[in-house]
Amino acid sequence: MLHKTDxxxxxxxxxxxxxxxxxxxxxxxxxxxxxxxxxxxxENHDATKGPTGKLVAYTEQEKRGYDIYIREGCKYCHxxxxxxxxxxxxxxxxKGVRSPVSTPDEFxxxxxxxFGTKRTGPDLSRIGGKYSKEWHRAHFRNxxxxxxxxxxxxxxxxxxxxxxxxALVAYLQTRGRAKDWRPDNDYEK
Amino acid sequence: MATQTVNQxxxxxxxxxxxTDTTVKWFLLGAVGYxxxxxxxxxxxxAKFVWPQFLGSISYFTYGRMRPLHVNGMLFGWLLAxxxxxxxxxxxxxxxxxxxxxxxxxxTSILWNIIIVSAVVTLLGGYQKGLEYADLPTPVAVLVVxxxxxxxxxxFATVATRKYEQMYVSTWYLMGTILxxxxxxxxxxxxxxxxxxxxxxxxxxxxxxxxxxVGLIFTPAGLAAAYYFxxxxxxxxxHSHRLSMVGFWSLxxxxxxxxxxxxxxxxxxxxxxxxSIVFSIMLLIPVWAVVYNFIATMKGQWHQLNxxxxxxxxxxxxxxxxxxxxxxxxxxxxxxNAIVSKTDWIxxxxxxxxxxxxxxxxxxxxxxxxxxxxKTTLHSEAIANWSFWLFLIGGLGMFTALWxxxxxxxxxxxNPSIPFIDTVxxxxxxxxxxxxxxxxxxxxxxxxxxxxxSTALGSGQxxxxxxxx
Numbered sequence: 001m002l003h004k005t006d007x008x009x010x011x012x013x014x015x016x017x018x019x020x021x022x023x024x025x026x027x028x029x030x031x032x033x034x035x036x037x038x039x040x041x042x043e044n045h046d047a048t049k050g051p052t053g054k055l056v057a058y059t060e061q062e063k064r065g066y067d068i069y070i071r072e073g074c075k076y077c078h079x080x081x082x083x084x085x086x087x088x089x090x091x092x093x094x095k096g097v098r099s100p101v102s103t104p105d106e107f108x109x110x111x112x113x114x115f116g117t118k119r120t121g122p123d124l125s126r127i128g129g130k131y132s133k134e135w136h137r138a139h140f141r142n143x144x145x146x147x148x149x150x151x152x153x154x155x156x157x158x159x160x161x162x163x164x165x166x167a168l169v170a171y172l173q174t175r176g177r178a179k180d181w182r183p184d185n186d187y188e189k
Numbered sequence: 190m191a192t193q194t195v196n197q198x199x200x201x202x203x204x205x206x207x208x209t210d211t212t213v214k215w216f217l218l219g220a221v222g223y224x225x226x227x228x229x230x231x232x233x234x235x236a237k238f239v240w241p242q243f244l245g246s247i248s249y250f251t252y253g254r255m256r257p258l259h260v261n262g263m264l265f266g267w268l269l270a271x272x273x274x275x276x277x278x279x280x281x282x283x284x285x286x287x288x289x290x291x292x293x294x295x296x297t298s299i300l301w302n303i304i305i306v307s308a309v310v311t312l313l314g315g316y317q318k319g320l321e322y323a324d325l326p327t328p329v330a331v332l333v334v335x336x337x338x339x340x341x342x343x344x345f346a347t348v349a350t351r352k353y354e355q356m357y358v359s360t361w362y363l364m365g366t367i368l369x370x371x372x373x374x375x376x377x378x379x380x381x382x383x384x385x386x387x388x389x390x391x392x393x394x395x396x397x398x399x400x401x402x403v404g405l406i407f408t409p410a411g412l413a414a415a416y417y418f419x420x421x422x423x424x425x426x427x428h429s430h431r432l433s434m435v436g437f438w439s440l441x442x443x444x445x446x447x448x449x450x451x452x453x454x455x456x457x458x459x460x461x462x463x464x465s466i467v468f469s470i471m472l473l474i475p476v477w478a479v480v481y482n483f484i485a486t487m488k489g490q491w492h493q494l495n496x497x498x499x500x501x502x503x504x505x506x507x508x509x510x511x512x513x514x515x516x517x518x519x520x521x522x523x524x525x526n527a528i529v530s531k532t533d534w535i536x537x538x539x540x541x542x543x544x545x546x547x548x549x550x551x552x553x554x555x556x557x558x559x560x561x562x563x564k565t566t567l568h569s570e571a572i573a574n575w576s577f578w579l580f581l582i583g584g585l586g587m588f589t590a591l592w593x594x595x596x597x598x599x600x601x602x603x604n605p606s607i608p609f610i611d612t613v614x615x616x617x618x619x620x621x622x623x624x625x626x627x628x629x630x631x632x633x634x635x636x637x638x639x640x641x642x643s644t645a646l647g648s649g650q651x652x653x654x655x656x657x658x
Contacts, residue, residue: 006355006356007354007355009348009349016368016369019442020368020372022442023468024376024445026446027397027449027461028376028393028394028397028448032393038389070317070319071317072253072315073252073317075319075321076253076256079531081452081456083455085527086605087603087604087605101456102456104388104389107387108387109387110387110391114319115455115456118535119531119532120613149613149614150241153237157248
């Protein structure tokens with residue numbers, strides 16, 4: 001049948017778009033209708049079902065920090081997903097505690113997805129609460145002062161701008177905090 | 190098929206004079222220029238991995254802003270513009286008629302230049318939209334849509350007025366490119382911004398776009414060029430029409446399902462991951478059909494590679510296509526993905542597709558087309574040959590360094606007793622090799638630019654000589 005499309009342009013257009021739309025619609029429109037966790041914010045108060053906690057909306061300051069994260073292209077070097085790999089849960093963990101894997105319902109408020117495709121620097125999906133604001137300020141001023149061997153660029157225009165620094169750190173401290181996963185509750189502010 | 194090609198050759202000679210090719214000239218010369226300009230950005234990025242302080246504290250030149258400029262500049266400024274320029278050359282010839290409107294074509298080229306300049310300014314200024322490959326801010330993305338509609342109208346109107354009823358495979362691929370791109374681009378740049386499109390939902394649309402920017406824009410546009418220029422440059426009929434249909438229609442069906450393989454093991458529904466794996470494996474069908482067709486066309490003709498730069502680019506591009514599209518399905522296997530995903534292996538793979546395959550096809554087309562549309566001969570075959578070897582050796586150096594380094598990196602990540610920073614430091618030799626390979630590739634670009642511009646600018650003096658066609 002398809003050989004008729006050799007000489008009939010309209011038939012060609014119909015067939016090319018038809019085949020494309022089968023897969024196109026089934027993989028983009030159907031999944032969020034079938035898997036509700038894509039659109040429902042995380043909330044769990046039953047410790048037997050896994051980590052407890054609740055995803056809260058971003059504050060205005062956190063949103064400004066989020067926009068700085070986008071502006072500077074941070075996601076090109078930092079992923080934000082603790083994958084279902086044992087090594088990921090250990091690397092995202094803290095002080096010997098393993099981190100829970102990332103689930104779709106933790107990202108419902110993210111108006112720009114930041115999952116990332118490349119891990120030139122470490123994953124940030126559970127960075128929230130690991131380091132203090134002073135640590136982040138020093139690190140943005142020159143990452144190599146704190147982490148010798150790092151290839152992250154310095155961001156002096158953020159480190160020296162209290163508004164931007166506070167906003168960006170506030171955003172970073174939200175990462176992974178929907179789930180309360182550290183038993184000692186020893187999160188930095 | 191053989192008869193069709195012969196008919197078209199005769200027709201092409203008889204109708205040589207009907208084509209003015211102004212649009213082709215505008216698009217191709219612009220594309221070659223952007224290739225060199227964005228090549229500088231690529232080198233700066235490669236240098237930053239080795240010397241992180243290099244241009245390190247100026248916001249416009251930080252990695253996070255230069256990387257979207259590199260990606261968008263190469264994809265849209267160089268490769269897509271070159272593919273569009275070649276389409277404006279190929280389609281009128283396969284249809285036996287003039288391009289529907291040269292004026293519309295030139296207007297499209299002017300708009301395209303406005304887009305690329307706006308992209309440079311906005312991306313360096315940090316106005317990126319924050320979606321990979323769809324980084325251009327919305328107003329610029331709107332201009333891309335307008336330019337694409339103008340391109341589509343011109344090509345489809347040319348096809349509608351064609352003299353030969355039967356359409357050659359390159360024409361299908363270009364029509365497919367125009368149709369699919371329209372929807373893929375709208376999905377990635379606009380559907381992702383609809384209210385409520387957040388988190389995983391937005392990422393799923395983003396990966397549908399990112400994957401199909403390569404799979405349904407650059408693949409069909411590049412294959413259209415290869416399907417046209419391999420038989421043309423070797424003066425040999427295409428091996429099999431039927432096989433080219435298998436390749437085309439399986440590509441049309443299979444590619445769009447695979448977006449979620451960018452999030453294997455990640456926070457996206459397991460069943461969607463499995464679907465994307467199954468369809469990723471099925472990608473081998475269109476790829477092997479196309480590669481077999483190209484190789485079989487060259488049967489008995491391989492000696493022509495000795496003195497034909499276009500064929501050198503086309504056939505090494507074909508081999509890279511086979512390799513990169515074997516890697517792709519293999520990466521989507523969960524066990525392999527657990528090692529290579531998010532590592533430096535991935536840019537090695539991506540560069541083999543976009544540089545090694547589709548840029549090679551586009552350069553073959555540019556080397557073939559530019560002397561003909563300026564009715565002259567190539568400025569220097571020797572320099573063209575040099576550019577090929579610089580691209581090939583530089584490219585292989587970069588790809589293999591990143592694969593080996595990325596695989597090693599992945600093994601280290603899977604051993605959590607190794608601190609993350611040690612896995613960064615371990616890769617520095619790899620990045621140094623990548624930088625020097627980059628210098629070779631960039632030298633190839635400079636020679637390519639010089640040769641093409643000299644051919645175009647020198648065409649005035651050469652007009653007295655008989656045109657080589």
